Amino acid sequence: MKNSFFMKNPSLLVFLGLLALFTLGVTLMSEAYGSGLVSTSFVKTLGKTLCLALVAIAMDLVWGYTGILSLGHFAFFGVGGYMIGMWLMYARTEIIVVNSLASSPIPATASEISDAIGSQIFGVVGSSDFPAIWMFADSLTLQLMMVVLVPGLVALVFGWLAFRSRVTGVYLSILTQAMTLALSLYLFQNDSGLRGNNGLSGLQNLPGADDIPQSVMSIWFLWASALALALTYIATSFVVSGKFGSVIRGIRDDEARVRFLGYSVEGYKLFVFVLTAIMAAIGGALYYPQAGIINPAEIAPIASIYLAVWVAIGGRGRIYGAVIGAVAVSLVSTWFTGGQAPNINLGFYEVKWVDWWQVLLGLSFVLVTLFAPKGIGGLVDIFTGRFSPNRKGAPLGPDAGSLREEEAEK
Amino acid sequence: MSQLLEVSGISVSFDGFKAINNLSFSIGHAEMRAIIGPNGAGKTTFMDIVTGKTKPDEGTVLWGDLSRNLIGMNEAKIARIGIGRKFQRPTVFEDQSVFDNLMIAVSNDRSPVAVLFFRPKAKDIAKVHELADTIGLTDELARKSGELSHGQKQWLEIGMLLAQDPKLLLVDEPAAGMTLGEREHTTDILKEAGKTRAVVVIEHDMEFIRRLECKVTVLHEGSVLAEGSLDHVTKNQGVIDVYLGR
């Protein structure tokens, strides 16, 4: 059985092999364990990129396979980051506070410690009380559960409302975008209990691991990210390869047909939506400790749209496409915005890529949408000789929004 | 013997236009029925109501020996209790193989978790092959259904319907756009299906209906104009008026 699963997904073994080689290679070139060819900050960038690839896979599953263009998955990513960030910040502040109180003449009571932590963390928003959402912040186990539960619940409630009323297509996209906007606006408030626009910071310092240099830590996180990505890849392959994959692709192509076959389309959508939200949150929980800081701007709707851009550029409807898109775009973006790209002097104007990269990205995105709807992943088809049938769809009905007709136009 | 489906007194209107007007209709177990009528007579809307896609303004739709009311149930649930529907234009999952298309339709637990861990057993595979044989697509099983001809897609869709093991089959214009030979094959498939379950066929082609050899219901302006054998209804003055114009 296992064997046939891998046989059905030839890309899986290739991907896992490449990922293992990559992780090993980076480790051997790192400052901590190897030649030092790759700087610690670049190791962090690579680790973060793996997390972005993870969330891109989630996006591909929900959009590329199920046809729900969610503009909210980066919000789940961010919420995951916030959840782990709460523990990181709490636990670290606790250590600092306990150390500073240790010098006082009599030992501090639990409530004194918690008050001191509160005023440390919430001083910036002029408060010192712990809001209810920080209830579990002192326990890593509970907070790790929150990483999964909170985005899962948000996705469950939102998805249940949206799918139940049969909002589909672009309406659903706009609705998810609205959800994302609402979430980020909420977090921007000082009384949201998550430090308003200050966000959570200092997340790169693991509590109790002050002796471990960042160069070593970055490799640990790289490995953790790689492991999470591999597991996500395997899980997603499993989900899309069997009959479930058949059903969700059916939903993508013709929702009504699936419904008349007796499948509860809403249930499937909800399942995928929640599952991918959780995947995204796990990605975020690994990403933000490497980034060191999270604030509400990370959750802004534009981030989720970028996520869709990565998947589209990489090629949706194939898992490796999402990975390729996320990795390629974010690394190229780092290269351009990091000032490494050489400026072009046009004589009358000097093109600085730091300024013009976004323009280039926007335009190349338009070009990919217009001329290469299969994205970079489409190149693989040329090598493997796989071509999708030249489908002739039915005449366009009044429901010009359903996906099947769209594809008929290709 | 009680009826399988009992539709009584349903009406529905869209922005003041009465698409269905006090329509009553019933069909027994293992009965074949053809519905004819001019464009706009309400044939497709009638199917929409039975399958839960459209909610009628009034009337009841009762199902089975327990006389369950179908109004208010969602499409998926109606499909699960045994009503299969084929659309006017062939709708199959073109991106997937014929085998996968049939496998989706084979009746099994439809809940997401069950489907996620579903792996086809020998009897499921045997069922798919048997269906493929019935609809004549055995050689095409591995092909993507998008590559099939128009007629083959229609058969595939009927095959998917049969795979659901429905008690009632609603078939909307199965023969549209088919060659003569394909039509005959389609008739055979439907007649075979009609032996064990109820089948309602909407069709414009009188020759096709004649070959089905079944009772005919004529719809006009949302209500039943005439019912009986094809010969009987074609002699009905009202029907002639409607078809030839007054």
Add this chain to the structure above:
Amino acid sequence: MIRFLTAIFIVLAAFASPVLAQDQTIQEVLQQHREVIEKSSRRTIGPAIDAIAASGLPSAQNVLQKWQSRDMWQRKEDGMFFYAEEVDSKTYTLYDFDSDTAVGDFAKGDLSQLKPNSGIRAVIGAALVQFQLNDPDPARRSEAILAIQRDGEASHLAPLRASIAGETDPDIKALKEVTERLLTISYDTDDAARVAAIQGFNGALSLDVRAVLNPVLTTTIALKDSLPDDANIKRRVIAGSEALPFEDALARMVAAGMMPAQPTISERKDALVANIQDGMVGGVAVADLADQDARDRAYMVLVSEGVVPEWDAGYSIEDAVKSTEFVEVYTEPSKIVTDAAEATLKTIDRAVGLNQTMDLALDGLSLASIYFLAAIGLAITFGVMGVINMAHGEFIMMGAYTGYVVQQIIPDYTVSILVAIPAAFMVTFAAGVAMERLIIRWLYNRPLETLLASFGVAIALQQIAKNIFGTQARPLTSPAWLDGALVFNDVLAISYIRIAIFVLAGIFLGVFLFIMKKTRLGLETRAVTQNPKMAASMGINPDRVNMLTFGLGSGIAGIAGVAIGLYAKVTSEMGADYIVQSFMTVVVGGVGNIWGTLLGALGIGFLQKGIEWLNPSNTLAAQTYMIVFIIIFIQFRPKGIIALKGRAAGD
């Protein structure tokens, strides 16, 4: 009635005294009161000042002013009063008050300066008020009244009342009457007069009235037993409620000597720290003090040793406080006055509430106009054509920047706005047509991809704007005639820009309806939207129609950009702020129907203002809740407020 009598009395007094004193000079008046003036005491000076003020002599005002500013001197040899000017540090020139003529230069040693203290100066000031109130110059009269309104005193009341009867200017007279009532409320000693004055302000919206009434109703919290029997008590207060926290109640009882002082938690901790001996305190090891119970035990031990203040562990204090009666008592002793003030304040609150509701409605309306402006272009491209244009917000931004550039070229703001509107339309129309030709037309019927491609355009446009104009906000200045606001009263006002935006939104609605219903383009657009093949076969060129329609929608976005730029700052990210709201407006209203868009804008505008009113400190929260509300709304009306029905819409 009493007020009337008082007024008559004052008027009589004002007229009577000059008649009696007609033959006197001011010097004689001063000399009559010489002793009091020389004694210069706040308590006894009253009759002297009154006599001067009541003398009716033209120089009386001058005397008071000089006296107040310490320019009045007394000649030692004969005790006569003069005003003086300094010649040099030793010599002063004296002037006679009655004739205003110089009497001669005198050495400083021969003179003594009158140095009224601040109390006397205040009395003099009050006496001077009547002269200002009766000043022949109306401007100075109203200035004096306004000064009294701002900073009234009890002593102003009599001269103010006296001046009303003689007032000729009706506006100033009205002002005086209002001020008199305000002063009456604060300072009159007769409760009936105060009640009458208070009741005269029923339903008044002026801030001054509330400023006068509120001090009348000031309350303090006190122990009931400490009050006299006739105290004007408002209500009973429960200790531990919001009005009187438990700690406050306790502190008051301690202050009243009803309860021994209790050490606070931090005082107890400090006491423990101070009493550590050999790692032990009160028989408890220091290491074990990480627990409040242990600390309390240790402290009790210290109490029993008598080294720290008494501390009662809590419960009995609470009961004692709870069983003590606290009341809220008015500082104003008269109950009929406070009752009248409460009643009047209630009517005022009602009137203010009504006006605030109207103000809120106006706010909501102008916000709705802005949303409508932002969304109307989208109503064309999305609502009519079904094209999702995520760059719509960037077209708004382009329009706003066009307005900014025009203002850089044309300095006159009125002209530049008039030029900017068509210029913005043309720029964004051209951009829209280009976008439709190059991108959108290849993606008809692939809405999700249109969404993504237009998003690509949006981020490119945003960054280009940032590269050209920088990240800081650029001002788009409105012409001077749009500055300011239309003020109805102290509560209700609306700025002219908002009115202009409202008018503009109305015009756009008219233009849209005209184009769609009355012009060839509108007809062709509707035809192409409903059935492109059929339209094409009737000789309509769908490409051209789509291009023009998309251009039109974009152009309107450009004009909206100019309007929004006047109201908000122009930044490269302003479009992104409006895009989601605009889509929401169209979706909530019902796609494909301009009236739906209007209703959507109104609904969202009013809703947002309504939520902001419930929680005024937090506009972010208002937006959050509004979006959540919209998401829930779409549950119940997935097709919007005005939904297209039928088989076509059902698919």
